[in-house]
Every structure is written in structure tokens, then in C-alpha cells.
Amino acid sequence: MRIENRAGSERALVGLILLEILIFAIFGPNFFTTGNAFEIVRLGVELGLLALALTPVIVSGGIDLSVGSMMGLCAVAFGYLWRDAHLPVWAAGSCTLAIGLAGGALNAILISRFKAAPLIVTLGTYSLFRGIAEGLTRGVDNFSQFPPSFLALGQGYIGGIVPAQMPVFVLFTAGFYLLLHRSIYGRAMRAVGFSPSGARWAGIPVENRLVLAYTLSGFTAAVASLIYVAHLGQAKSDAGTGYELLAITAVVLGGTAITGGKGSIFGTLLGLCAIVILQNGLRLAALPAELSGILTSAILVGTIAIGRLKSAPPKPEIDQAEDEVKNSQVAVLSAVILAGALIVAGTNVWLVRSLKGPETKAASGNKVVVGMLPKAKGDPYFVSCKRGAEASAAENGVELIWDGPTDVDPAKQNEIVEAWITRGVSTVAVSVVNAPGISTVLRKAREKGIKVLTWDADAEPNARDFFINQATPQGIGSTLADEAAAILGNKGDFAIVTGALSAANQNEWIKYIKQTVAEKYPGMNLVAIRPSDDDRDRAFAETQTLLKVYPNMKAVIVISAPAVPGAGEAVKQSGRKDVKVTGLSLPNLCKPYVHAGVVQSVVLWDTQNLGYLTVLASKLAAEGTLHAGVTSIDAGKLGKLEVKGDNVLLGKPMVFNKANIDKFDF
Amino acid sequence: MKQRAIAIGIFWVILLTVLTLRAPGFFAGGNLRDMALSNAPALLVAVGMTLVILMGEIDVSVGSQFAVATVVAGLAAKSGLPLGLTVLVTAIAGALLGSLNGALIIGLRVPSIVATLAAMAFWRELLRWTTGGAWIQGLPASFQWMGLSQAGGEIVIFAATALIFGFFAWAMRNLRAGRGIYAIGSASEAARLAGIPVAGLSFSVFALLGALTGLAAALNAMRFSEVQPNAGAGLELKAISAVVIGGASISGGRGNLWGTLLGAAVLAVIAPSLTFLGINAFWEKAIQGGIILGAIVLERAAAGKRSARAH
Numbered sequence: 001m002r003i004e005n006r007a008g009s010e011r012a013l014v015g016l017i018l019l020e021i022l023i024f025a026i027f028g029p030n031f032f033t034t035g036n037a038f039e040i041v042r043l044g045v046e047l048g049l050l051a052l053a054l055t056p057v058i059v060s061g062g063i064d065l066s067v068g069s070m071m072g073l074c075a076v077a078f079g080y081l082w083r084d085a086h087l088p089v090w091a092a093g094s095c096t097l098a099i100g101l102a103g104g105a106l107n108a109i110l111i112s113r114f115k116a117a118p119l120i121v122t123l124g125t126y127s128l129f130r131g132i133a134e135g136l137t138r139g140v141d142n143f144s145q146f147p148p149s150f151l152a153l154g155q156g157y158i159g160g161i162v163p164a165q166m167p168v169f170v171l172f173t174a175g176f177y178l179l180l181h182r183s184i185y186g187r188a189m190r191a192v193g194f195s196p197s198g199a200r201w202a203g204i205p206v207e208n209r210l211v212l213a214y215t216l217s218g219f220t221a222a223v224a225s226l227i228y229v230a231h232l233g234q235a236k237s238d239a240g241t242g243y244e245l246l247a248i249t250a251v252v253l254g255g256t257a258i259t260g261g262k263g264s265i266f267g268t269l270l271g272l273c274a275i276v277i278l279q280n281g282l283r284l285a286a287l288p289a290e291l292s293g294i295l296t297s298a299i300l301v302g303t304i305a306i307g308r309l310k311s312a313p314p315k316p317e318i319d320q321a322e323d324e325v326k327n328s329q330v331a332v333l334s335a336v337i338l339a340g341a342l343i344v345a346g347t348n349v350w351l352v353r354s355l356k357g358p359e360t361k362a363a364s365g366n367k368v369v370v371g372m373l374p375k376a377k378g379d380p381y382f383v384s385c386k387r388g389a390e391a392s393a394a395e396n397g398v399e400l401i402w403d404g405p406t407d408v409d410p411a412k413q414n415e416i417v418e419a420w421i422t423r424g425v426s427t428v429a430v431s432v433v434n435a436p437g438i439s440t441v442l443r444k445a446r447e448k449g450i451k452v453l454t455w456d457a458d459a460e461p462n463a464r465d466f467f468i469n470q471a472t473p474q475g476i477g478s479t480l481a482d483e484a485a486a487i488l489g490n491k492g493d494f495a496i497v498t499g500a501l502s503a504a505n506q507n508e509w510i511k512y513i514k515q516t517v518a519e520k521y522p523g524m525n526l527v528a529i530r531p532s533d534d535d536r537d538r539a540f541a542e543t544q545t546l547l548k549v550y551p552n553m554k555a556v557i558v559i560s561a562p563a564v565p566g567a568g569e570a571v572k573q574s575g576r577k578d579v580k581v582t583g584l585s586l587p588n589l590c591k592p593y594v595h596a597g598v599v600q601s602v603v604l605w606d607t608q609n610l611g612y613l614t615v616l617a618s619k620l621a622a623e624g625t626l627h628a629g630v631t632s633i634d635a636g637k638l639g640k641l642e643v644k645g646d647n648v649l650l651g652k653p654m655v656f657n658k659a660n661i662d663k664f665d666f
Numbered sequence: 667m668k669q670r671a672i673a674i675g676i677f678w679v680i681l682l683t684v685l686t687l688r689a690p691g692f693f694a695g696g697n698l699r700d701m702a703l704s705n706a707p708a709l710l711v712a713v714g715m716t717l718v719i720l721m722g723e724i725d726v727s728v729g730s731q732f733a734v735a736t737v738v739a740g741l742a743a744k745s746g747l748p749l750g751l752t753v754l755v756t757a758i759a760g761a762l763l764g765s766l767n768g769a770l771i772i773g774l775r776v777p778s779i780v781a782t783l784a785a786m787a788f789w790r791e792l793l794r795w796t797t798g799g800a801w802i803q804g805l806p807a808s809f810q811w812m813g814l815s816q817a818g819g820e821i822v823i824f825a826a827t828a829l830i831f832g833f834f835a836w837a838m839r840n841l842r843a844g845r846g847i848y849a850i851g852s853a854s855e856a857a858r859l860a861g862i863p864v865a866g867l868s869f870s871v872f873a874l875l876g877a878l879t880g881l882a883a884a885l886n887a888m889r890f891s892e893v894q895p896n897a898g899a900g901l902e903l904k905a906i907s908a909v910v911i912g913g914a915s916i917s918g919g920r921g922n923l924w925g926t927l928l929g930a931a932v933l934a935v936i937a938p939s940l941t942f943l944g945i946n947a948f949w950e951k952a953i954q955g956g957i958i959l960g961a962i963v964l965e966r967a968a969a970g971k972r973s974a975r976a977h
Contacts, residue, residue, distance in 0.1 A: 110959065114966040117916040123907065124958030131952025138948045245783065258777045293791035297784035305774040378799030378896055406794055501948055531947050536894045541704040545938040548697050562894055569890055573816060589801060592891060
């Protein structure tokens, strides 16, 4: 094992971060401001805590894949303890931390006492922790309405500018720094990472040091989870999904060797900065979010590969590098931070002087800028909405920023809106994943004078100006139940294939399907609800199984756009002519199956019109034409549309079947 | 590591017994066929993954490779390429993605978990960016089932999977390259000194995993009439879990393909058996994790007993 010149790779990272700052300061409106600097800190805290905890783990030659799932488990546990066990917040929080310790200890025991590989153990607990969280909540339960004193931990500011979670992060950074660089424990972990048997011969209690690293990792994940819940105002089983990979990326980018033995907290902080600044900068510059994954992975491989190319070809080398952080490095770090703070402060003064007011609407002159946020970018449903939105933007002279989460992460929506507030847009239009989670951010946007619209799915009514109402969950649920009843002749067995088990919308629709069936169709019987994870292939396999387990089931209600063709294909391949599928999907995806007679009907509204109307209404709201008290608006090609209270009504959901589906192209 | 496979085998037999008593319909020919078909692509990927893990390496980018290859298959078929060529092009595309991993890992000595972690994010996000999530539709009618009848297409998928599995199961025991992979996983430097072309063989194994992933993507895509670009999400975890449950050592050198087959079979029956037994889907992930951890504990217990006897 060779030691590379770590100071060199850290210099390269500092250079990279400075380059990022330079680029985004030019292209990202309001990127280079004190407010944004603190926003970046806030967004980085949960991820940063995980990365800090993973540093000793990876230095000791191990890995912990379970930290993201641990966040989900802790969030749910906290919710139960507070809401159902009626514990005060501090007690619930303490118990949650204990659960984190216990989960970490489980990993630790399996790894140290049972001598199992960390990758395998934590792959197991990765599934186990998330699975328990989903099982306990049945995917549905969603805890919110936490007391404001708790929410302040994730949303508040100290002295009006410093995010409340910052002291926690600083404390943990200091703690992990002392542990890894200034204590015998850190020294021991490093030795274990180099060579466990060598460490043992040197008299290091290898097992105990590993137990410490993994237990701390579980504990820190619990802390991250509490901050995450306070930040989003909501606890759900999907908290922290995918965070483990990003945290590992930050650690490795920071120069910690994945094979163990070498690494520093300072490097991890740099790696974290590089990732979080990139994400934030891309959002402010209105560049697609996918770029952050692409660039991060390129940088990750690039930095390591360049390091390898520079170093001599493999030959035994004597360890010369002192692996502790030198005082000179601490001095360099302090100097960089100081210089950064001075530059930011200086620019801020300059900005305030030159603009004389809030920095919003700086960039694009008089043109209305609309930030439009779907639930997920890759979903065919939202791809279709986007087409309508783009057409509308071109027609109405609006600058449209379309961005959203690329995968299921409820925190991403908040981060994007925060970025748009900092950037300065005229209107934000959001298709809400988590109403309680995002409403705080939306209220903040309104305070800053930005018009807030919701579309597709609503937020809390006082968090937005208008809701573009395409159809209520109740309308969708009852229409789907009616369609299933038509297939079944009002009585018999049916099943539901949903998206992800914890998807809020789908669970809302299921609630109304059940309600309608209970009220209108007592002869109908729901036999099973199965997840498809919005994957056509999984929906196919699940429907195949359902067909065999429940031979009397004659109808399947599928409530995920990509899953309807999957279920249709399963029915088609089974050759069963007596079973029909209905569901919520796009006509274009389902046409072949509707014509083949396996999909009876598809329920939806015109998605392109929804996108069209949202952009138009956003413009009208920004210009003041759409304001409280208006009863109708002139919606261009859609004609005159009714405004009822604070709802702009698009119309009723449509039912597409053999007779009419070919008339639609979306 | 045999104990782990035995522990898992015991669990599997218990599950199957419960199913026999509670839901005999599970063993109907149709159900077994459908489960095997749905999981054949994952098995092909797990075969390649076994070789990589036997070398002491890992590849977490197979899910993204699978997605890219699926889109390649769709585009090739849509451009009017004959089906045989479409499959070939898809497998080659997979092999190229695998070679790129191999080049980073062997050529530039980037640790495999880092290189493939980067590749995973890179290809998935690049695909999302370029396709925008749009499906590939309007493929030639002959795309589904390779122009054969449904039964004919199913037989082709089975035959291809069985043939490839059988070949590698044989080759790992009998071919020089197969033994070389075990040697590299046991002690890479010793293998090099023994005259095994470590770099070339390691590179080929990554390329091979890519090719198998590409082939799996093509075979999977041809069960349907349209192509979805987000295919293969979570495939890497499924493949790695199958290998690990099957008893392979993650540090290389120990394990075999029959174990992987057992691991894949266990993972394949969990979701359907829950439906058959009427257990709620919400506990599925917990059960999956529990099986892996249970196998570790049982394995350790068995190993402990054996060493106690030896003393």
C-alpha cells in the first residue's frame, strides 16, 4: 500500500472548490452572497454528519451502507415516540438517539464478534432498517405537526442568519476531528485499516475500536435523522434514501482511502463542500440537476486517476508522509476560511450598495421567470407536463426553469425551492410531494415577494397563492373505483398495484378508492395492495403473481404511470380474457393495451394542458392579473377558465378508453 | 463459507415447506415459469458478478449499465436493425461499459467500489438527462419475443440463461481462466508470480460482466413491446445479495456459481411468496435484510461448532 501526498490532493480539492465558486459566482444569480453561503451549510448538514461518521469507519478499512436506512428508521421511531407514546420531544429525541446507538451496535457486533465483512453486514441492515421503518408505518404513516421549538432545530436561524443546525455540525466536526486525529482511538482505527492483524500484534484491541466506529456511525445517523425531520417538518419511512452513497462519495473524494488506513476529517469536509456547492450552484444557475451526479462522479474518478497517473508506477515505497494533520495545514485551512469570509462579506456590501434592496429579480430584466417543480423529472407523466409548460413559456414570453428531484428524496424539493428563492424568480410553481414538509419553504418564498402556485398536488393552503386544480384526490379515487366497478359489474375481487409503498399521492388515492368502494359498492372486495416502485417490470411480475394467487380477481387498479403497461402486459401474457386493468397513466403508454382489450380504461387529465395552464397562471400571478377575488382567467388556447376561491380549475379527470384514446397524444 | 449456503438452504426449504402447506398453488408450473422468466436476467448479471466478487472486486454499476443497454436495444430495434444484430449490439454496448470500468480499475488502479460507484451515478444521470425519461415506443412488432410466439420466446430466454450458467459453472472449475480468477481472489501477487496474466484477466472479467448485463438487458427488453429507460433500478443490490447469500466471500477467492443460483432463487421467491401467504408487502425489505443477517449468524454458529469439535 502506497501513501500518496495527501496535502497535494487536498490542494487540488481546494482549487476545485474555488473554481466551482468562481464559475457559479458568474453564472449563478445570487450565488456569491452570505445568505447563500449559510443556505449551503444548512443543506449540507445531514449529509455532512453521515460523511463525518463514515470517515473513521472507512479509515478502519470498513464501510457502512446502512446509515441512510438508519435515518429512515430513526425518523419513524421519533414520530411514534412523540405522537403515539406521547413522550415530550426531548425524551423522544433521546430514545431515538438510543435506537441509533443500538442499530450501530448491531452492525458493530456482527462485524467484530461474528467476523462478517462490513459490506455484507451493512447491506443486510440497509434492507432491515428501512424494512422495519416501512413495516411499522405500513409505508403510509406520516408524522408532522411537531412543536415549533423542535422545528427550529432544522429551520430556524440564530441571530437571524446562522442556521440553527450549524452549531451541531460544528460540534460533531470537532468531535470527530479530535477522535480521528488527536486521540489514541483514531490512531488505532488507522492502524486497523492498514492491517488488522498487524494492529492486533501491536496490542490494539481491534474489535473494540471497530465497535466504537460503527456505534458512533449509528448514533450520528440518528442525530442526522432528527435534524432532517426538523428541517422537513415531517417524519416518514423514506427519510435519507440514497444518502449513504453520497456520503461515501464525499469521504472518498476527500482523499480517504476506501481500502482503509488513511484519511482525514479535513478532507471529508472538503469533499462535502465540493459536492454541496456543486449541487447548489447548478440549481442557482438553472442547470439540470442530473449534471450534479455526472460531474460529481467525473470529479471523483478524475481526482483519483490523476493522482495515480502522477505517482510513479507501482513499486514498494517507504511511508514518509506523516499522517497526522499538521499545524501548517490547520493554518492553511483557517486562512482559506478567513479569506472566503472576507470575499463574501466584501461582495455582499458591494451588492447591497449597488442594488439598494433585495437581490431578487436581478438577472432577467422584465421577463417573468417561472420556476416549475415536478415531483420527479424522469416520470413519463411529468415529462408530458413539461412539454405543455415549454410550449406555454414560448407562447407567453416566459423564462421557464424546469427542475426537480431525479429520484425519491423528499428533501430535494425543499432544496430546489430554497435555491430559487436565493436566485430570485417571479413565481414558483410546485407539484408537492410533502405538504407539511415544503409549506414552510413556500411561506418563506411568499415573504420574499415571490408568487407561489401549486399544481398537480397541493401544499397547505396558506403556503401558496393559488392551486392549479386538475382533479382532487377524491375525484381520482372515486373515478378509479367507478371504473373498476364497471369491469366487475359492481361485485367481486380486485387488487391494487401502487407505485412506491410510501408515495404520499398514491396512498391518498387508495384511501379514496377504499372509501368509494365502502360507500357505493359493498359487493366489491380489495384482496391485496402490491408495490411496483414505479417500475414497469416489477409491476408485470407483481400482477402475474396476483393473477395466480387470486383466481377470482377480475380487476386490477394500477396507480402509477409506468406500471399500467406492465400490468396490462401481464394480463395479456396470461391469456386471461376475464381480467381487466384500469388505472392512472398516460394514453400514449397504454394505447396498445387498450386496443388489445386488456386495459379497460385509463383515467387522467390532459397533462400538457396542465403544464400549459400552470406556466400561464404563473405569469398572470406575477403580473398581478391573477389575484385574490378573481373569478375567471383568460387561459389562451384553453379559453376562459373558472377560478373558485384560490383554485384555478382545469376541469374534470378524463376517462380514456378504446373509443377515444386515439384522439389524444400525450 | 459453505455454511452460509447451507444456512440459506435450510431457510429456503422451510419457506418452501410453509408454501406447500399454506399455498400449494405456488408450485403450479405456470408460477414457477413466470418467476424463473422474471429473474433470468438478474441471474445472468449475478453470474458475472460472482466472477467479479471471486476476484475480490465489486461492481455496483450494473443497474445503470442495464438501463443504458436497455435503451440501446430499443434504439437499435427502432432503427430497423435485425433482431440478432440488436442483441449483439446490446451485448457489445454492455461490454464497452464494463471495459471502461475495467480500464479505470486495472489501468488507473482506482479501487473498484469507487470506480463503479462513480459509473453508477454517471450513466444513470446521463441517461436521465438525455432521454428525459421518455419511453421508446412504436418498436417493430417482431421485437417482442424475437418474432417468435410467446412460448418460443420464453424457451429462448430459458435456454440462453441455462446455457450461459452451465458454461460458466463448468468453466470456473475446468478452464485455466476460471482457476485464475480464484487465484487472483486468493492472492493477487502470488497469482501474478505463478504466471497468471492478472491484469488482462481482471480486465476481461469486468468486460464480461458488462456483456452479460447487456445480454440480460436485451433478453429482458424482449419480454415487452416497449422500452422503459429506468430499467434495472436496484439490480446491483439484487445481484450482489444473490452472490453473497450464496456463500461467496466478499474478499475474494471463495464461492461458486451454484451458491449464486441458490441466492438468486431465494431472493426470487421472497416477494411472490409474501403475496401467496397473504403477508403485507411492507415487511418485504425487513425480511430480505433479516435473511442476510440470519445467514451470517447461522454461518458463524456452524463454524464455531466445527472448530470446537476440531480442538
